Amino acid sequence: MKKPSDVFDRDNEWAALTRFAGDEAPGASLGVISGRRRQGKSFLLEALCEVAGGFYFSAQEATDTESLASIGDALTRHLQPVVPFAPANWGQVLDVLLRMGSERNLPVVIDEFPYLARANPALPSIIQGAYAPRRPERVASRTRLLLCGSAMSFMGGLLSGNAPLRGRASLELPIQTLNYRQAAKFWGIDDPQLALLVHAVVGGTPAYRTEMIRYDAPRNIADFDDWVVRAILSPGSPMFLEARYLLAEEPDLRDSALYHSVLNAIATGNTGRGGIAGQVGRKTNELAHPLTVLEDAGLISREADAFRANRTDFRIAEPLLTFYHAIMRPFWPQLTLAADTARIWQRAAHRFASNVVGPHFERVCRDWALHFSSTPDSRNRLGDWPVRVSSGTVNDSANRTTHEVDVVAVGHADDGRPPLLGLGEAKWNETMGLGDLERLRRIRDLVAKGGRFDTSGTRLLCFSGIGFSEELQDRQRRGEVELITLAELYGR
Known part of the structure; x- marks a missing residue:
């Protein structure tokens, strides 16, 4: 299956998906796709379904009854049966999805799966039952079911430990942010200095260039400051609130004030447990849970000291969060009123160089x-x-x-x-x-x-x-x- 021309890079991910979808081994198979929002997961999976003639369904936040009705409507449009399909339960949905692959390999994508599982916590167990190894419906099917989600902590636990689906999946594929070289190509920036500055602000999330700021990229180094003001610091830009939304989108991050304080401590150079605890005002042992939750959500990473086995540093994995806490958060009241944004950016120039670009440059070197x-x-x-x-x-x-x-x-x-x-x-x-x-x-x-x-x-x-x-x-x-x-x- 040839990758569509509008899918940027993602060659390894496309190869893994097409191998999974094209696997000729008998029996239905299951795959799990995860990754933070706006990395292009849905775009990639929709492209796969278009190329292979598969079925794609994107869930929404809704009750279990409404979700069943929605997927029933989607299957009715896709299969065009004589009588509309109105499933009474998820077992009926899964049986239909398995029968759809009775004659050929068929990729089936259920996107935003965590929404469905929150409305019906038994859903992973229902899928486990439908995918029982000797179940006739599974044995006779070549449906290639892909469950996709952006809630990283939930998706990470879907196949772990004693989870119902552990051992059932033949594909577990994370969709990562673009690395710094890929990001420069995606943004169309040839100047390495400008590419690194832009990456220090927005990282490698594809949607930040496309949907969020509609391809507004700095033309050159001279335009960089103006670009930051108009595309990131302006209250009229979708990027203005994005860093705050990143935490709001994770269901396990309930105490947002605590998590923002932890991120702020790391962004301002307190990367060890003791430094974070001192700035947040908590005991070191009280930070184990919030640090683990932020790590499971893909927002921070832990890095063991190369020479001291008992020392661990924490790094913010999303550059936009570092930029927000180092540059935007200290001036938030003024920024929300759009009070001389350009002057605020000039005032923060030193912090940008020392707290954002310097550490980011070190990370890129690593x-x-x-x-x-x-x-x-x-x-x-x-x-x-x-x-x-x-x-x-x-x-x-x-x-x-x-x-x-x-x-x-x-x-x-x-x-x-x-x-x-x-x-x-x-x-x-x-x-x-x-x-x-x-x-x-x-x-x-x-x-x-x-x-x-x-x-x-x-x-x-x-x-x-x-x-x-x-x-x-x-x-x-x-x-x-x-x-x-x-x-x-x-x-x-």
Whole structure:
């Protein structure tokens, strides 16, 4: 099944869906598709149904009775029976869906499945019963049923533990946000500096460019400030309230004030449990639940320190949330009144550089090290493909200090100690020089003394959004350091 031309990228996801839909093995099969809202899940699944002649149904927030009537109407329009289909229960619906695949492979999509399950909590168990391995209706069917939803905590639990559908699904496919390189192509931005600035604000969510701001992208660097004011900070823009809606859309995030406070703490640089607890005003052990809920919702991620096993940092996974808490939330009353929005943006310029772009640049550098550092356009900068990339903290007892390391790339340990492939420093708005190289050398020596990693092949990397001194460039020519520019980060 050829991917439609209007589906951007998503080649791996399309391949997984078409393999599932085209599977010729006998018996009906079940798949689960998840992902946060506005990532293009529905667009992708509708395209699959159009190409394969399948059935697509999108649920709405409604009572169980109304939902049954809605899917009955949809099946009536699709099948055009002599008598309209008016199901009395979900068992009847599932039997019809299974019979639809009696003669050929048929993809069937039930989108926004959490709405249906909230109205009828027994629905996963009903599907489990319909998909019993020896049930004749399932054995005789080639229906390829796909359950899709945006409530990440709910969808994550659909196939886990003792859930009714555990072991029934042959496909579990998350639809992720576009990575920073894909996002630049999607937005049509060729300038790496502009691409990173835009990504630091809106991330890689496709709908933010299409439905939300109707393809309004900054024309160049000079237009970036005006674009932020008109497309993000303006109360008339759909993007203005989007960060607040992201939490409202998750049913498990009931205490929105607490969750916003946790996100605000992370966005302002308090990434450890102690720092978050101190800013929120809660005890550390009281944060376990809200942090887990935010992680299950896909809004934050936890990152283990590369050198301290007992330390974990939390990062906001959606850049728009970081932008909201660092830039918009402090000025919210003024912004809602549209009181000199351009001046507010100018006032927040320093916070944008230090709290938003700087940390985001470090994250992009880690993503590059993990996914792109060993590709041909990066000349195998790390010498091998890393299995883990994170940040780290190294204690320097001789100098009574600690060193924060932005990029720590660790390779696979075939036997013995894992190889430390690379140590990296990332600076968005500074020209890097010999001092940065000396600091990385010092850190490498300290890690070597610890004995936990094999540092014999460790490469030192400097990432800069501005550039490098002549002396540092000379050290690269001598093979002492790897200098990574914005252009290389974007494969240019």
